[in-house]
Structure formats: C-alpha cells, structure tokens
Amino acid sequence: MYFLQPSFVWLLAYLAVTVVSSPAPQSYNLSAFDPKDIITRDVAVIGGGSSGTYSAISLLDKGKSVIVIEKQGRLGGHTATYADPTTGTTTEIGVQIYHNYTIVKDYFARFDVPIIDSAGFFQSVDNFDYRTGERVTLSPHSQEEVSAAFAAYSEQLAKYPGLNDGIYLPDPIPEDLYLPFGEFVDKYGLHAAVPTMHYYNPGIGNILENPTLEQFRYWSLNGMVHSIAAGFLTTARYNSNELYTKAEAELSQTSSVLLNSEVITAFRSEGKAGITLLVRTPTGTKVILAKKLLIAIPPKPDLVKPLDLSDTESTLFSKFINAGYYAGILSNTSFSNETSTSNAIQDDPYNLPALPAAYNFSPTRIPGLQIFHYGTPQSKSSFPLTNEEVQVHVIDTIRRIQEQNLDQYDLTEPEWVTFHSHAPYTLQVSAEDIRDGFYEQLYALQGQRNTYWTGAAWRAEDSSLLWTFSEEVVLPALVEGL
Numbered sequence: 001m002y003f004l005q006p007s008f009v010w011l012l013a014y015l016a017v018t019v020v021s022s023p024a025p026q027s028y029n030l031s032a033f034d035p036k037d038i039i040t041r042d043v044a045v046i047g048g049g050s051s052g053t054y055s056a057i058s059l060l061d062k063g064k065s066v067i068v069i070e071k072q073g074r075l076g077g078h079t080a081t082y083a084d085p086t087t088g089t090t091t092e093i094g095v096q097i098y099h100n101y102t103i104v105k106d107y108f109a110r111f112d113v114p115i116i117d118s119a120g121f122f123q124s125v126d127n128f129d130y131r132t133g134e135r136v137t138l139s140p141h142s143q144e145e146v147s148a149a150f151a152a153y154s155e156q157l158a159k160y161p162g163l164n165d166g167i168y169l170p171d172p173i174p175e176d177l178y179l180p181f182g183e184f185v186d187k188y189g190l191h192a193a194v195p196t197m198h199y200y201n202p203g204i205g206n207i208l209e210n211p212t213l214e215q216f217r218y219w220s221l222n223g224m225v226h227s228i229a230a231g232f233l234t235t236a237r238y239n240s241n242e243l244y245t246k247a248e249a250e251l252s253q254t255s256s257v258l259l260n261s262e263v264i265t266a267f268r269s270e271g272k273a274g275i276t277l278l279v280r281t282p283t284g285t286k287v288i289l290a291k292k293l294l295i296a297i298p299p300k301p302d303l304v305k306p307l308d309l310s311d312t313e314s315t316l317f318s319k320f321i322n323a324g325y326y327a328g329i330l331s332n333t334s335f336s337n338e339t340s341t342s343n344a345i346q347d348d349p350y351n352l353p354a355l356p357a358a359y360n361f362s363p364t365r366i367p368g369l370q371i372f373h374y375g376t377p378q379s380k381s382s383f384p385l386t387n388e389e390v391q392v393h394v395i396d397t398i399r400r401i402q403e404q405n406l407d408q409y410d411l412t413e414p415e416w417v418t419f420h421s422h423a424p425y426t427l428q429v430s431a432e433d434i435r436d437g438f439y440e441q442l443y444a445l446q447g448q449r450n451t452y453w454t455g456a457a458w459r460a461e462d463s464s465l466l467w468t469f470s471e472e473v474v475l476p477a478l479v480e481g482l
C-alpha cells in the first residue's frame with residue numbers, strides 16, 4: 001500500500017497547492033473534515049454506468065479498493081428496466097442485447113443473472129411519416145441484398161484491424177475513414193445495409209453525414225456485424241437492471257459506492273501524490289484520496305468541468321458533438337399490441353426519418369404499454385432539447401398518427417409511464433478532426449496525471465465492447481501503475 005493513514009500535515013500540503021486555482025478556497029479547508037469523511041482508496045471511479053460499474057467490480061476482483069461516485073440514485077447509466085407495479089412483468093427501455101463473448105457471460109454469471117440467446121426483434125412494422133401522420137409504404141431490400149451489402153462492408157472494415165480493440169487507426173489516416181458515411185456507401189455499393197444499421201443503432205444523428213469511422217466504431221466486425229449474423233444474448237428474465245442492483249449491493253457492502261453524489265472539485269497530480277476529489281454526497285462533503293482516477297462519464301466540457309482539466313483535455317473535449325437520445329413508455333396510445341409503428345419518409349432515398357423526431361413506437365412485454373425512441377441531429381449541446389420539448393413532440397406525434405389513421409387507431413390521451421433522457425449520446429468528432437489525428441491525441445491522455453478514461457466516447461455505445469475495452473485496454477495499464 002502506498003497510502004498510509006492520511007496525515008493532516010500531508011492533507012494541508014494539498015490545501016496549499018489546490019487553494020491557488022480554486023474559486024472557492026474555503027471548500028478546501030481540509031482540517032474542517034471529520035476523518036470519517038476522508039475516504040482513501042486505490043482507485044476512484046467517476047460514473048457508475050456500464051463501464052464504470054464493470055471496471056469497479058473488476059478492480060475489486062483484482063484485490064484493489066475502489067470508490068464509485070455516481071450522480072444518480074442508481075447504477076447502470078443507459079440500462080433501464082421498467083417493472084409493472086402490479087404484475088412485476090419487466091420490459092427493457094435501455095440496454096438489452098449483448099454479444100456472445102466469454103467476458104459478457106462471465107460478468108452475468110458472477111452476479112447469477114441468467115442469459116439466453118436473444119429471440120431477435122421480428123415484429124411487423126407499420127410505417128408513417130411522423131411529420132404528417134400519413135402512411136408510408138416501403139419496399140425493403142431482400143435478405144440476399146442485405147447480406148451482400150454487409151459482406152462488402154465487412155471487406156472494407158477488415159482493412160482496419162485496429163478497430164477490433166479500440167480506435168487504433170493507420171497513419172496517415174485513409175480518406176475512407178473520414179468520408180461522410182453516405183459517400184462511403186455509394187463508393188462501395190452498401191445501400192442495402194443502411195436500413196438495418198439505422199434500425200439497430202438510433203441516437204447517432206444523421207447516419208449518412210457521420211464520418212465513416214464513427215459508423216465503423218459501432219458496426220465493428222467482432223461486435224454488431226458478427227452478432228446480427230450469429231445472434232445476440234439477452235437476460236433470461238428480461239431484466240438487465242438486475243446486474244446493476246446486484247453490483248450496487250456488492251459495492252455497498254464494501255463501502256465502495258457513493259450514489260446521488262458529484263465531484264465538486266478535483267486535484268490530479270503527476271506522480272506519487274495521486275488524486276484528490278471533493279465530493280458532494282447526501283451525507284455531506286467527502287474528501288477522496290486515491291492513487292488513480294478512472295473517469296467513466298461522457299467527456300463533454302460541461303460535464304467534466306470540475307475535474308481539473310489540462311489545456312489539452314479541454315481542447316480535445318471541446319471538439320465532441322453528440323446526439324440527444326430519449327426513450328420512454330406510454331399507455332393509452334391505441335397503437336397495436338402486435339405491430340410497431342415506425343417513422344419513415346417516402347421520398348428519402350433510404351426512407352430515413354427527419355430529425356429531431358420519434359423513431360418508433362413498439363409494444364412491450366406489458367400489455368397496453370408502448371415504448372418509444374426519439375433522437376436529434378448531432379449537436380454541440382450536450383442536451384439538444386429539454387425533456388419537456390421531447391415529451392410534447394412525442395404526444396403531438398401520436399395524436400397526428402391517430403388523426404390521420406382513424407380507420408386504424410382511436411383518438412386517445414396518451415399517458416406517460418416513464419421517460420428517460422440519454423443525452424448526451426454518441427460522442428463523436430468531425431471529419432476534419434478525425435483526419436487531424438483526434439483519436440490518437442485522445443488516447444494519449446490515458447494515464448496522464450494519474451487519470452484513466454473509459455466509456456462510450458473512447459470506444460462505442462455498446463456495453464459488451466465497453467466491458468472488453470475496459471478489461472483489456474484500460475484496466476491493465478491502470479493496475480500496473482498502482
């Protein structure tokens with residue numbers, strides 16, 4: 001152990017250092033802290049979503065002490081399971097499918113959460129232009145055309161083996177990687193793959209405008225491309241949240257988690273002094289002293305502001321754009337319990353919806369309840385729309401579909417059951433930033449000032465890939481430095 005019992009002399013040395021740049025020096029008066037409010041750990045983890053929770057559990061299993069600081073009152077981030085209060089029937093409104101990897105199976109097995117092969121999503125779909133409520137008739141590609149397009153896509157993607165483990169790119173960066181994906185599709189004749197890619201991966205803004213690399217990150221050979229052919233895994237009880245309630249219980253037992261808590265300010269040193277955090281918790285402000293910091297929240301400047309950013313970090317993070325992505329459950333929609341309604345535009349080359357908009361409404365495992373997903377275009381703003389704006393737009397959309405299709409639907413007053421904002425979602429950068437080596441510079445931040453980074457911005461919005469990336473890339477380097 002490198003940290004002994006913290007001595008106040010040592011703490012006051014911090015006080016002297018941190019006070020210099022602090023806008024609120026009084027908050028650094030560490031002698032005002034009761035020793036029980038000073039938490040000493042090997043690793044502090046900021047963010048208890050998919051990557052943060054996985055990493056904390058893995059560190060505990062490696063014999064390290066951790067503390068997770070999570071802003072919400074629960075772990076899991078984008079994982080959300082809704083349970084019907086009367087029947088207990090569960091339905092997923094967030095993460096629900098996983099890749100068939102040993103690391104995924106081991107993680108679920110560790111918490112005794114059974115997993116099975118996913119049956120897939122073979123619901124019939126009615127298409128409407130959500131701007132008008134008018135019915136749209138599509139002529140989908142044949143399965144052969146889709147398979148051929150994915151084969152051609154895979155052939156291109158196979159040129160970049162560095163994308164199987166993270167965002168490791170050739171130098172110089174080939175133009176194909178920063179072409180708008182729509183042009184890449186034209187160049188290689190991948191048109192028949194676009195609707196499937198859109199369907200499985202909403203919340204990314206305009207798929208055709210995104211640089212190809214951003215599409216490659218998610219649609220990787222060992223990830224999505226493999227699983228749409230070979231099949232996904234899902235939880236046997238349709239309850240991904242179970243993983244997180246069990247992880248939370250275990251972390252709580254070892255005093256390794258602070259919920260409803262946020263870092264007020266941070267001091268990240270070079271070398272042996274490690275890192276210091278002041279954290280606002282429901283039971284008062286705590287001081288955390290750790291050898292290493294693992295940041296597992298989206299690195300948007302507004303969200304990581306209190307984390308003592310270097311100029312390089314600030315400059316890089318300011319380049320991120322993201323989408324707003326929202327999901328929720330409604331009752332009284334009068335929509336079918338057997339058919340999804342989907343947003344499509346008749347005269348768009350790919351029948352893609354015009355954003356911001358709801359993507360779809362679909363029946364859930366709970367009779368009478370419909371799930372929706374809603375997305376915005378890419379934006380500099382972490383929160384492109386307010387929750388209220390999205391909610392109003394969703395209800396207006398349902399009413400428009402009802403009004404235009406009275407032969408099929410009744411006019412009802414839809415009621416909210418639950419609403420989740422997933423903004424900011426899919427952090428990505430522009431073609432120019434990719435060309436100029438953004439991701440190499442981003443990855444070079446790992447380990448600087450005793451700080452490591454994980455989460456979707458560093459890999460892709462895919463829990464299985466994030467657990468693999470955290471376990472195989474980030475944690476080995478972090479643990480080596482402890």
Ligand SMILES: Cc1cc2nc3c(=O)[nH]c(=O)nc-3n(C[C@H](O)[C@H](O)[C@H](O)COP(=O)(O)OP(=O)(O)OC[C@H]3O[C@@H](n4cnc5c(N)ncnc54)[C@H](O)[C@@H]3O)c2cc1C
Nearest residue numbers: 047049050051071077078094095096097455456461462463
């Ligand atoms: C609706 C939906 C469905 C999805 N379905 C799937 C799926 O089926 N399969 C799949 O693999 N992936 C799916 N994903 C993607 C997957 O959930 C994400 O890739 C994954 O959750 C990203 O993990 P993360 O650790 O980067 O972030 P998150 O899981 O979002 O975790 C970030 C955590 O940090 C916390 N936080 C934020 N700011 C702070 C702060 N200042 N201080 C402390 N804590 C903070 C947040 O509350 C959150 O808990 C889905 C996503 C959504 C939104």
Ligand SMILES: *[C@@H]1O[C@H](CO)[C@@H](O)[C@H](O)[C@H]1NC(C)=O
Nearest residue numbers: 025026028029030031032033
């Ligand atoms: C720091 O806190 C201690 C204990 O509460 C107090 O006695 C002291 O005056 C404070 N010092 C400053 C500079 O605020």
Ligand SMILES: *[C@@H]1O[C@H](CO)[C@@H](O)[C@H](O)[C@H]1NC(C)=O
Nearest residue numbers: 100101105115116117118233
């Ligand atoms: C995962 O893949 C293996 C090997 O292909 C297969 O045997 C197994 O049935 C799949 N599903 C699960 C739930 O393990």
Ligand SMILES: *[C@@H]1O[C@H](CO)[C@@H](O)[C@H](O)[C@H]1NC(C)=O
Nearest residue numbers: 336337338339363366367368
């Ligand atoms: C849908 O509702 C109808 C009428 O209430 C019912 O007969 C049918 O079984 C339901 N289907 C599903 C998949 O729940």
Ligand SMILES: CC(=O)N[C@H]1CO[C@H](CO)[C@@H](O)[C@@H]1O
Nearest residue numbers: 331332367368369412413415
């Ligand atoms: C006004 C109305 O139709 N309310 C219904 C909304 O849906 C719930 C459950 O689906 C019913 O119990 C209500 O009667």
